[in-house]
Amino acid sequence: MQTERRSAGLARRIATALVWGVVAADLLLILWIVLTSLRGSSEVLHQAFGLPAPPRFGNYLTALRDGGFGPAALNSVLVSVVSSLAAVAIAAPCAYALARRRTRVSSMLTMTFAMGLGVPGQVLVVPLFVGLAKVNLTDSHLGLILVYIGLAMPFTVFMLTGFYAGIPGVLEEAAVMDGAGPLRTFWQIVLPVARGGLITAFLLQFISGWNETLFALVLTHSQDQITLPVALAEFVASQQLNGMDYGTMFAGVCIILAPMIALFSWMGTRIIQGMTVGIGK
Amino acid sequence: MAATLLDKPRTAPVRTPRRRAGGGAGSPLARQQRRMFWPFAAPALLVYGVLFLAPVGYALWTSLYRWDGMGDMQWRGLGNYQVLLKDPSFRTSVGNTLELMFVGGTVTFVISFALTLVLREMKARLFARSVLFFPCLVNGMVFGIAAGFLFSPTGPVNQALHFLGVTTPPKWLSTDNLLPMVLGTLIWTATGYYTSIIMAAVDQIPAYLYEAAELDGANAWQRFRHVTLPCAWDVISVCAVLWTVSSVKIFELILLFGGSSSNYPPVSSWNTALYVYSEAFPQATVPRLGMATAAAIVSLLMVTVATLVLRRLMRRDPIEY
Numbered sequence: 001m002q003t004e005r006r007s008a009g010l011a012r013r014i015a016t017a018l019v020w021g022v023v024a025a026d027l028l029l030i031l032w033i034v035l036t037s038l039r040g041s042s043e044v045l046h047q048a049f050g051l052p053a054p055p056r057f058g059n060y061l062t063a064l065r066d067g068g069f070g071p072a073a074l075n076s077v078l079v080s081v082v083s084s085l086a087a088v089a090i091a092a093p094c095a096y097a098l099a100r101r102r103t104r105v106s107s108m109l110t111m112t113f114a115m116g117l118g119v120p121g122q123v124l125v126v127p128l129f130v131g132l133a134k135v136n137l138t139d140s141h142l143g144l145i146l147v148y149i150g151l152a153m154p155f156t157v158f159m160l161t162g163f164y165a166g167i168p169g170v171l172e173e174a175a176v177m178d179g180a181g182p183l184r185t186f187w188q189i190v191l192p193v194a195r196g197g198l199i200t201a202f203l204l205q206f207i208s209g210w211n212e213t214l215f216a217l218v219l220t221h222s223q224d225q226i227t228l229p230v231a232l233a234e235f236v237a238s239q240q241l242n243g244m245d246y247g248t249m250f251a252g253v254c255i256i257l258a259p260m261i262a263l264f265s266w267m268g269t270r271i272i273q274g275m276t277v278g279i280g281k
Numbered sequence: 282m283a284a285t286l287l288d289k290p291r292t293a294p295v296r297t298p299r300r301r302a303g304g305g306a307g308s309p310l311a312r313q314q315r316r317m318f319w320p321f322a323a324p325a326l327l328v329y330g331v332l333f334l335a336p337v338g339y340a341l342w343t344s345l346y347r348w349d350g351m352g353d354m355q356w357r358g359l360g361n362y363q364v365l366l367k368d369p370s371f372r373t374s375v376g377n378t379l380e381l382m383f384v385g386g387t388v389t390f391v392i393s394f395a396l397t398l399v400l401r402e403m404k405a406r407l408f409a410r411s412v413l414f415f416p417c418l419v420n421g422m423v424f425g426i427a428a429g430f431l432f433s434p435t436g437p438v439n440q441a442l443h444f445l446g447v448t449t450p451p452k453w454l455s456t457d458n459l460l461p462m463v464l465g466t467l468i469w470t471a472t473g474y475y476t477s478i479i480m481a482a483v484d485q486i487p488a489y490l491y492e493a494a495e496l497d498g499a500n501a502w503q504r505f506r507h508v509t510l511p512c513a514w515d516v517i518s519v520c521a522v523l524w525t526v527s528s529v530k531i532f533e534l535i536l537l538f539g540g541s542s543s544n545y546p547p548v549s550s551w552n553t554a555l556y557v558y559s560e561a562f563p564q565a566t567v568p569r570l571g572m573a574t575a576a577a578i579v580s581l582l583m584v585t586v587a588t589l590v591l592r593r594l595m596r597r598d599p600i601e602y
Contacts, residue, residue, distance in 0.1 A: 008500070008501060012399070012402070015395070015398075015399040016399055016403055018399075019396060019399050019400065019403065019409060019413075020409070022413065023409050023412045023413060026412050026413065026415065026416065027412060029427065033423075033427065045435075048430075048431075048436060048437035048440065049437060090324050090325045090328055091325050093321035093322070093324070093325070094321060094322045094323075094324065094325030094326065095325075096321060097314075097317060097318045097319075097321035097322045098322065100314050101314045101315065101318045106318070106322075109322065109326070112329075112334075113329065116329070116333055116334075117526065118522075118526050118581075118584050118585065118588060119333075119337060119581060119584075120526065120529045120530045120554065120577075120580055120581060120584060121530055121532070121554070122530070122532070122553065122554045122557040122558070122576075122577045122580060123336075123337055123340050123574075123577040123578065123580070123581050124333065124336045124337065124340070125557065125558070125561065125577070126340060126343065126557070126561050126570050126573050126574050126577065127335075127336035127337075127339035127340050127343065127574070128332070128336050129561070130339075130343075130350065130570070131336065131339070146332060147332065149328060149332065150328060150329065150331070150332025150333045150336075151332075151333070153325060153328055153329040153332070153333055154329070154333070157325055157329075169310070172310060173308075173310050176309050176310045176313055177309065181313070182313050182314075182316060182317035182320075182321075183317075185313070186317075186321075207418055210420075211418075211419070211420040213420065213421075213422065213532065213533040213536075214532045214533070214554070214558070218558075218561075218562060229420055229422060229533065232420075232422055232426075233422065233533075233536070233537060236426060236537060246430065249426065253423050253426060253427075256420055256422075256423065257419060257423065260415075260418045260419060261415075263418075264411075264415055264418060268411050268414075271418070272410075272411070272414055272477055273481075275417075275474070275477070275478075276477050276478040276481045
């Protein structure tokens with residue numbers, strides 16, 4: 001009994017050390033990326049790990065101006081913010097209606113949305129490309145935004161339905177008794193109560209819009225329309241011909257990473273909850 | 282993206298017949314909810330129908346034709362699927378997709394369980410959990426690029442190995458090793474996410490169950506086997522399906538792994554997503570949209586079948602606590 005407990009204690013200590021090792025590796029990788037983005041290319045090649053001495057903030061200027069990351073970052077912000085706002089605005093009333101009205105039709109519709117969760121993006125990529133080309137919306141922000149709104153529907157509706165289902169209906173009953181119509185009840189009573197869920201839905205959609213690569217790659221190509229992932233892919237491709245400019249490349253990587261790090265350190269628990277509790281129970 | 286796997290819809294099913302005394306009474310709230318249903322639901326349904334469901338249908342239809350995107354579509358029936366079966370690159374892609382799904386899934390979940398066990402009793406677990414979670418918010422390309430540099434022939438990893446006396450390090454980024462490297466990166470980035478979901482479920486398990494088990498003399502493994510596993514089973518099965526769906530979607534990690542993007546990566550590291558991409562948007566040849574959509578439909582079938590099988594295998598009676 002004694003020895004068993006002691007060996008269990010030892011095993012636990014080793015396991016804990018291992019976990020901290022992985023945690024440290026994650027943090028060091030991010031730190032290394034940030035440091036490398038401030039160093040010159042030849043320095044990086046000679047010594048992969050090292051402090052930037054002196055720090056070359058010029059890498060960021062080069063990346064933003066010559067590497068095309070500047071306009072791409074603005075496009076990314078525009079596309080992800082607008083598409084997630086629209087997705088939440090469209091999905092919120094629908095999820096509310098589905099959660100509150102419990103009929104066979106509404107549970108069937110809920111299931112239809114949930115089934116969309118199992119469809120991989122590559123199934124939609126050719127049809128959406130062909131369809132948008134027909135209405136002249138390829139290589140345009142509007143087209144990409146529409147696609148992201150469509151892609152967002154299953155998850156956003158599904159998540160918000162679960163969220164509304166957890167809100168008791170007493171408040172609405174009182175509002176209706178006071179003579180409020182459906183729009184007013186929704187706008188003045190339900191939305192304020194549901195604010196937390198809506199913010200989480202927006203955040204998760206923003207994150208996936210920000211990182212989305214396949215559709216951005218297929219649907220946009222001209223320099224003033226591409227988003228950050230496309231700019232990064234193109235930069236890497238062009239560098240293979242001209243020799244690698246590691247400093248600038250990692251500056252580009254940092255530009256993609258920075259908002260995620262900022263969001264996560266600000267609203268980390270909310271993001272984790274949205275992505276875990278929203279899916280689990 | 283949770284799921285096809287929740288067989289119970291989140292809105293409770295109708296048990297009681299609607300109270301409709303004399304045509305349209307019910308409480309004022311019920312009446313109002315009936316009136317608002319379609320106006321509220323219609324916009325999302327329309328968007329979902331036009332931008333999601335219709336494209337899936339269109340993909341099914343296109344997969345039956347030979348089409349380069351410009352000219353006429355020629356009817357081929359199931360011909361595209363027959364060609365796919367014989368195409369060695371498609372077979373490789375399917376094999377790789379399955380490898381990512383099963384090998385990656387098994388390893389990820391084993392590590393996630395281990396992490397859950399350790400994290401449960403660790404100091405500063407919230408901080409550790411947050412750090413481990415973060416990689417799933419990062420674009421896969423970032424890891425591809427970082428790995429391309431770290432594991433390059435004269436890169437830091439080999440330098441470190443050289444320092445330790447390893448003179449002939451493995452050729453990390455050679456064509457044969459790409460897929461295992463992708464798999465490793467994938468596992469590393471995904472475990473934090475699944476650990477978080479499983480931990481959220483484990484946190485809901487009441488402490489008295491563990492205390493009772495401990496009083497009965499159960500050791501750590503037995504507590505895991507007889508308390509944690511059964512109580513978190515629902516969530517674990519949801520996770521398994523989630524993994525299945527997301528493993529088939531992997532794209533940018535493979536596209537840019539090792540920083541190789543001026544051309545498509547070597548076929549030996551493709552999954553079905555890359556196959557679809559390369560058939561539909563080739564660099565030099567004519568697009569084969571019929572083949573591309575057929576391959577996409579095959580990957581949809583793979584997800585569906587894997588999900589159904591998983592649901593079957595993992596079905597247990599729910600445990601109330």
